Amino acid sequence: MSTSQGQRDAASASADDTENSRTPFYLQLRDRIAAQIATGQLSAHSRLPSERTLSEQYQTTRVTARLALGQLEAEGKLYRSNRRGWFVSPERIIYDPSLDVSFTDYVTKQGGVPRTETLQSTSLTVPVWLAQKSGLEEGSEIYHIQRRRYIDGRAILTENIYVNPAVCPGLLRFDFNQSLWKLMRHEYGVSLSDKHVTMYPTALTDPQAGILGVTPGTAGLYVNRISRNSEGVFIEFDEEFWLHDALCISVHAKG
Amino acid sequence: MSTSQGQRDAASASADDTENSRTPFYLQLRDRIAAQIATGQLSAHSRLPSERTLSEQYQTTRVTARLALGQLEAEGKLYRSNRRGWFVSPERIIYDPSLDVSFTDYVTKQGGVPRTETLQSTSLTVPVWLAQKSGLEEGSEIYHIQRRRYIDGRAILTENIYVNPAVCPGLLRFDFNQSLWKLMRHEYGVSLSDKHVTMYPTALTDPQAGILGVTPGTAGLYVNRISRNSEGVFIEFDEEFWLHDALCISVHAKG
């Protein structure tokens, strides 16, 4: 007999009930938490009460509380870290993948604290899929660099970069915790002129989710970019896996 | 005593268990369904068995089955429709928001069946936020068009378009179920030269989720675009709400 649901609408001060049917409780709860974020009672990177505390506080179950939290996560207003808890998402970083500006520069300029970790830097053999994208011969040599980047201490993207060794011989001797583009420009005089950027929203799955320390299935944005110089020579293929709430893509097109 | 979990790993023929700990059952289930999609046993737009049937088939509960389905939805491999069931997502449509090509044209070219519905077309007063973006005077007149677009009968995006009446006087007399850009070009000789595109992944919430007939919280991609002519005159502001699994953004940048 205690399976009654609802009856909590009275408590929802929300005004946007343009719908005809009752607002489910998890959406009411979502709105209440969202209001606390909007008013600044909960500020960026601050931690929410535990799921058990929330469900008790709002007299519901963990499942329902998690539904509300999941909504806010999907909207990019909350994120979770490992098994540590739920946190308020900071502002999205504005990012233009068609420009070769340094991550460090634009994050700093927008008030964030950037950090880059190099996870791997090796030389390997061009696999089929990359041969097709780059035009390089299958089996020839290519440099592979894998990195993880942070903003304000939170890992928000991991990337795989594949660089044509013909244009940057000996590249692997350098330190990649800095801007790769600056390095290529200053040390090799490489300039990029033709970029093809592809991106789509998708869930982060096993390898990348693990690297970023998030649950598999966490919403992400996949971005890749093929760069060539003015003669059409392949320079690099870069693929990035971003947490979906961390960025806002901004592209200018002229002509 | 019957609360034992797991023990189903034996049934998972999956080979990517590079992790050290046991793969949760909902991920095993996700992989099994994904395999059926990959092999074509389940083809685009075909419907899956009901959640109850699935949970019985795989000897688990609806909650766990829904977790697996939710994963595939987040990856863009499945979508749901109202209370009708779960369906296999078709290929993503490749879309370049920096080009003024017609939706109808590029969807058709990629083998899809496009359809456009005009939900509203009215003249209204420029609100503050739009005045800031466009440079138009607050309170002056602007045309507003709201549309919903389909691919293969599935509603995949809704958009709000705001057009400067100074460059397209009398625009509202036309039919907007066709390409707006073609219309502007042919009838008014308008050509776009400067476009600023902004986009980020987020959940679809109340107004847009309702228009597209999906549950609030469904993953989406928000895209907006401000277009000006070669003299810098504001032409249109367009904002689009896409289902996240429906598209793949592709942008070329030269120079």
Added chain:
DNA sequence: AAGTGGTCTAGACCACCAC
């Protein structure tokens, strides 16, 4: 009317993290 997903309850054990 029957079946679907949508919402919700009231618990449980597990794996990991911080103290």
Added chain:
DNA sequence: TGGTGGTCTAGACCACTTG
């Protein structure tokens, strides 16, 4: 060691869609 989220069970009623 205690608390957190992660996973899972076994049910329930509701709202909507379809025949």
